[in-house]
Amino acid sequence: MKKFFQAFRSKDSQRGLWLISPALLWMIVLLIIPLILVVISSFGLRDPDGNVIYTFSLSNYVRLAGYNPAGFDTLYIEILWRSLGLAFQTTALVILVGYPLAYFVARAPVKRRNLLLFLILVPLWTNFVIRVYAWIMILRTQGVLNGVLGWVLSLAHIPFQPLEMLYTPGAVLVGMVYEFLPFMILPMYTSLEKIEPSLYEAAADLGANALRTFLRVTLPLSLPGMVAGTILVFIPVMGTFIVSDILGGRQVILVGNLIQRQFLDARDPAFGSAASIILMIMTLIVTVFYTRTFGFGEELTSA
């Protein structure tokens, strides 16, 4: 912290201050002030018209913890727990699917890399919501996947009952992985691409086979990309509500859906604010714990 302020005193960083001022203004007006408002209203109460009565009450947080006038209910805790679990599962799957792909692109001939990266980014040209809707076509009872499965099984003369895949946690997971995969692939690709090819040769030269080269050289050197990708995937997945809304229906409610409904349907912004704060704190705890363990990989990336 001391260093931070020292930096401001030198002439160079005064110029730096000028450069960050637009972003700083933006952050203050659109992030810091709204955040303070959310914190304040999370301690408020709901009046009958759906406005916030500004006071200091912990009742929203007590309600989230499960205590309400009617008794004890674990509904909200389940929602938070489900969101956390789904975010972990999504991140893990995105790493498992994205790593080999990022590795493949990074080791492809230089000319082909741009084409491959382009192909990875092409889906992002389509609207987020439309891409999620496409999964309905694939997953529903009369959908593409059931159609193909039925056709294959009919060839083998096996009776087929279409699977109920839509509106399940699995459907939400598939949708999340699909939506957030590029955000893992890109930073991981950057990390992998930076690894000098001679390091692979050096490892082989020193007696490491492909597996040991991967574990001792490739994986540790690509960790910074994986950490960055994890942060880019985990945080938005914790808060998103569109994927679960469309592919989970009323069956899979996440904390994002809870917050959205408090603000739009239930007209209880105070309770919605409290849920937002809890979501933020949970995300922060996980992120801090994660980066403490793996670091941002500074000493690796600056090599």
Added chain:
Amino acid sequence: MPEFAVELRNVSKRFPGPSGEIVTAVNNVTLQIRDGEFFSMLGPSGCGKTTSLRMIAGFELPTAGEVFIHDRPMGQTPPYQRPVNTVFQNYALFPHMTIGENVAFGPEMKNVAKADIAPRVRQALEMVRLPGYEKRKPKQMSGGQQQRVALARALVNRPEVLLLDEPLGALDLKLRKEMQLELKTLQREVGITFIYVTHDQEEALTMSDRIAVMSGGVVLQVGHAGDIYERPNCKFVADFIGETNFIEGTVREQQGRAVSVETSGGLLVRAEAEAALTVGQKVFVAIRPEKMQLGPREAANIFLGRVEDVVYIGTDTHYGVRLAGGQRARVREQNTAPGSKPVAQQGDEVTVTFVAAAARVLTE
């Protein structure tokens, strides 16, 4: 004990080129590298020296021919199963590991007992004069130090052959000279066969027991530094190693080794050749600048000329002389006398002399 540490038998390597054509990087190369020698592969970039080294290491597989290491054919053996280690041009130290971990990597991969690794690492670092550097990271070290770590990391495995791919290329001149001597000393101490790839002829002459001069994927000449400098077998080798005057002409007559060559300007040069030549054949007479003298004296070749430039470089003075036949020659006179003055000035008429044995007749 097999006589040769490494043997290349009719080895070729062809790559698909950038526009689909086939590039022959190494063309039917046969080499025998003796056990315990410091062997250099010397040539300009693209001559196939690095590809040859990479085929010994196993990073490339020959398109034709076979590589033997201590009489064992290598075939498809992957790099991690070959008894050789490489020092890379850019060192290729693992940036996420400490120096100690870098050096320990090889023994670990070879499943050396844990208790034996630390002493071996310490010993290897002492050998390259970096004792106690185990805890540092590669980027905390200078280029020369990283170079030494790369050496230690390779030598700790006690390879049968050490391959070095232009390892001093990135160092500055002074450090490079130091490292040259150090490498040579180290090689004598450990007694391991070193195969050294370089484009720097001085480096090769300084360190090597034997040198292979390569060009266009072919080995042109193999020999001791003296062989290659004094008795180059073709124009390319004479030109690539050191400085040479070439006098172009046609063979007038040959009697054993003695050849007379007539230049287009009408000079008759007496020189020596090892090969049989035919009268009228186009040849080059190669004479090193230090083997020519200014001033009249008894010699087989005595030519008149005019000094066009004089360059004083301390130990020597170089004279650019236009011979009466029209050819230009550079003559090097050593400044051995105290307070030595140039023996001629620009514009002076001089006599250039050299003995027949100093002039070699070479074909293209």
